[in-house]
Amino acid sequence: MDFSKIYREEILEHYKEPLNFGTLEDFDMTSRQFNPFCGDEIVIFVTFQNDKISDIRFQGKGCAISVAAASMLTEHAKGRSKEELTKFTEDDMLSLIGIDVSETRKKCVFLALGVLKDCLVQNAKF
Amino acid sequence: MKNHKKDFPIFQNNPDLIYLDSAATSQKPRVVLDAINEYYTSYNANIKRGIYPIAEKATAKVEEVRKKVAQFINAKSKDEIIFVRNATEAINLVAYSLASTSASWRISRGDTIATTIMEHHSNFVPWQQLAIQKNADFLVLDIDQNFKFQISNFKYQIKNAKILAITHVSNVLGTINPLKKMINDLRTVNADLIILVDAAQSVPHMSVDVQDLDCDFLVFSGHKMMAATGIGVLYGKKTLLSKMQPFLYGGEMIREVTIQNTSFAKLPHKFEAGTPDIAGIVSLGAAIEYLNSTGIENVLKHEIMLIKYALEQLKNMQELTIYGSTNARKRGGVISFNLKGIHPHDVAQILGEMEICIRAGHHCAMPLHNRLGIPASARISFYIYNEEQDIDKFVNGLQKVQKMFR
Numbered sequence: 001m002d003f004s005k006i007y008r009e010e011i012l013e014h015y016k017e018p019l020n021f022g023t024l025e026d027f028d029m030t031s032r033q034f035n036p037f038c039g040d041e042i043v044i045f046v047t048f049q050n051d052k053i054s055d056i057r058f059q060g061k062g063c064a065i066s067v068a069a070a071s072m073l074t075e076h077a078k079g080r081s082k083e084e085l086t087k088f089t090e091d092d093m094l095s096l097i098g099i100d101v102s103e104t105r106k107k108c109v110f111l112a113l114g115v116l117k118d119c120l121v122q123n124a125k126f
Numbered sequence: 127m128k129n130h131k132k133d134f135p136i137f138q139n140n141p142d143l144i145y146l147d148s149a150a151t152s153q154k155p156r157v158v159l160d161a162i163n164e165y166y167t168s169y170n171a172n173i174k175r176g177i178y179p180i181a182e183k184a185t186a187k188v189e190e191v192r193k194k195v196a197q198f199i200n201a202k203s204k205d206e207i208i209f210v211r212n213a214t215e216a217i218n219l220v221a222y223s224l225a226s227t228s229a230s231w232r233i234s235r236g237d238t239i240a241t242t243i244m245e246h247h248s249n250f251v252p253w254q255q256l257a258i259q260k261n262a263d264f265l266v267l268d269i270d271q272n273f274k275f276q277i278s279n280f281k282y283q284i285k286n287a288k289i290l291a292i293t294h295v296s297n298v299l300g301t302i303n304p305l306k307k308m309i310n311d312l313r314t315v316n317a318d319l320i321i322l323v324d325a326a327q328s329v330p331h332m333s334v335d336v337q338d339l340d341c342d343f344l345v346f347s348g349h350k351m352m353a354a355t356g357i358g359v360l361y362g363k364k365t366l367l368s369k370m371q372p373f374l375y376g377g378e379m380i381r382e383v384t385i386q387n388t389s390f391a392k393l394p395h396k397f398e399a400g401t402p403d404i405a406g407i408v409s410l411g412a413a414i415e416y417l418n419s420t421g422i423e424n425v426l427k428h429e430i431m432l433i434k435y436a437l438e439q440l441k442n443m444q445e446l447t448i449y450g451s452t453n454a455r456k457r458g459g460v461i462s463f464n465l466k467g468i469h470p471h472d473v474a475q476i477l478g479e480m481e482i483c484i485r486a487g488h489h490c491a492m493p494l495h496n497r498l499g500i501p502a503s504a505r506i507s508f509y510i511y512n513e514e515q516d517i518d519k520f521v522n523g524l525q526k527v528q529k530m531f532r
């Protein structure tokens with residue numbers, strides 16, 4: 001279906017078969033966020049090695065946009081350093097997902113990003 | 127029924143628009159827009175204060191609309207009609223006023239305030255908060271598996287309740303509560319119970335008679351019945367309103383002000399502080415005229431026809447769940463549903479790209495969605511300008527959505 005600007009093939013593929021979907025038995029950090037507007041929920045688990053994300057998984061339920069965003073973000077985060085990811089902005093997230101979303105749907109794009117950031121900050125405390 | 131679409135300029139400006147979200151707000155017919163324009167271009171003046179002709183005309187117009195509203199819902203007197211911003215403000219007016227009035231029905235610690243699980247947040251949160259403030263018990267009537275209330279199940283608790291706030295038609299399930307019988311039953315259990323009816327989803331679509339219902343208060347919003355946004359109505363029995371403390375203080379609502387004290391104006395002005403939305407009131411008058419000329423019973427008939435048709439079309443769809451009764455005669459013009467494996471926001475967004483406007487989310491009814499065990503749903507709702515063709519295009523759109531996600 002090519003009429004949709006948002007639901008491109010790539011987004012739908014990530015939704016139908018998300019990358020890094022699942023949990024980690026031994027994780028260093030986890031965080032969960034809920035978007036009451038949609039009822040979407042994303043949980044992320046990460047392990048670190050030398051300050052770099054060595055493994056990452058996410059779980060949750062939500063709309064195609066929030067799941068695709070989580071799938072793409074977790075893939076992007078793998079192997080990257082905390083410092084690099086701390087600098088990763090909402091604008092970077094929009095370029096990563098590569099679609100032009102409306103104000104209301106931005107919350108869906110940013111849900112996983114918020115959870116990942118939380119994992120980084122929490123870890124900084126240790 | 128005649129084709130109403132042509133009376134609505136929005137459909138001329140957007141010829142492919144399929145508007146299925148009238149439960150959120152309705153479109154406006156040209157006569158309503160013209161009436162607003164006429165007010166601003168030929169007799170714009172503040173009401174009550176001016177002693178010149180256009181001010182007299184504006185004042186007379188507002189009172190004429192008040193009378194029209196009173197007749198439309200069969201209130202005993204036009205003094206029982208209070209203009210507010212919307213249904214939400216009307217409910218808050220009652221809640222705040224009951225909280226501060228020193229009468230036997232003042233809410234205090236240990237009293238019971240009741241509402242229901244199917245309420246819109248605007249008829250839920252004000253009562254919940256009032257209960258918290260006053261240390262009162264907050265009773266939430268639950269629905270049975272047929273999405274109905276069994277008053278007999280709550281008899282004991284209702285006996286002690288001071289107020290019950292209940293919707294006439296659910297904006298999610300479409301359930302039409304049989305209020306006349308319910309109110310009658312409730313009054314035999316508890317003669318002092320104050321009953322507020324949220325008629326935001328009923329007054330625009332069906333004949334509502336406040337005397338026949340025997341409710342104490344009834345609220346609705348103009349924007350859902352083809353009037354402008356910013357105008358709503360509170361109906362209240364005179365016996366109660368006259369004893370209640372004003373909600374907002376200021377100009378227009380006073381009789382005499384001295385440094386020490388203020389005496390308040392008579393009903394309904396006691397509850398109308400400040401300059402009202404005069405253009406909004408004018409628009410409400412025009413909308414009621416439009417509804418009267420169509421015949422409110424024809425509006426309902428048309429919607430029952432559409433609901434029946436829509437339920438039939440949707441019945442054949444795979445992996446689609448409808449919430450609420452499947453009997454078209456027992457429900458308002460609202461159908462909430464979910465497609466398996468597809469988030470309602472995705473459904474609404476993709477349909478939106480096809481110029482099909484539907485609503486997705488919790489529809490300001492989170493407690494009900496929790497009760498149904500779902501985070502969100504998609505919803506279509508109808509009004510007099512909708513046609514079977516709109517439903518065909520919608521169903522076709524849904525099939526496309528399913529194909530995309532397969």
Ligand SMILES: Cc1ncc(COP(=O)(O)O)c(C=O)c1O
Binds near residue numbers: 215246249296297326
């Ligand atoms: C049943 C019900 N009650 C109250 C409201 C609130 O109406 P308003 O936002 O106009 O105050 C709505 C509107 O969605 C509604 O559907």
